[in-house]
Amino acid sequence: MELNATINQYNAIRSSEDEKICNQLAKLINTELHEAESKIWHAHPVWFIEGNPIVGYSKQKPGIRLMFWSGADFEEKGLNVKGEKFKDASVFYNDLSEINPAELIIWLKKARDIQWDYKNIVKRKGLLERLR
Template sequence: MRSVPDDILGYQARLDDESRAVCDVLLRVIEGELPDADRKVWHAHPVWFFEGNPVVGYDRLKASVRLLFWSGRAFDEPGLTPEGSFQAAEARYTDPGQIDSAALRRWLGKARELQWNYRDIRRNRGLVPLRGVGA
């Protein structure tokens, strides 16, 4: 496996023990499933990108860790709930034992294939999919 960028390692290091345990599992699975994605800390949390578009990331909330898929509503998958007003969907965890690794791997596979074009969202009003979903 390629080395994790320093900014993501720094993010992990600043977490409390409970959140770090969840984020360590998420990091390991995401890195394993999306080895060709660009990744960095973006808007203060780790995010993975394809072609400049965010596809998945996670962040520490007050009471849980949120795993966010920018195009997650298009996945039509149990375990993800709509987030925000566009195509995002999320799962929240308070313990690493709550993470269904098989479902997470399936969601990551869909994240690779079903991407809305967030990079050009202002120009396209978010209506043009990058790939998958009607592309």
């Protein structure tokens, strides 16, 4: 599946190293989650399955943050930045060499299999329900 043009634009305006990181993340995510819809959402790239946000990345002070919306339940030590209110977990990258493609593919498979319903969180007044 071809990468969303707006995600290519997002990646292209990063610094050289950040662009490489973003391009690699987008390529791996797009390949593994081929059924997912991708778009710029809240100003950064996000992939959705059936309207539910699954994974995305953004530029932050500590580096490029790769975030899995349901990542806290993956039980992966590499996803070491945990959200305080929801089920998200993240990792930061500052160099392309820090990305372990095999590890990321495992996380992406878990992202497909372990999902909390963020799509309907407003309707449920902030309560999350497990989908899978």
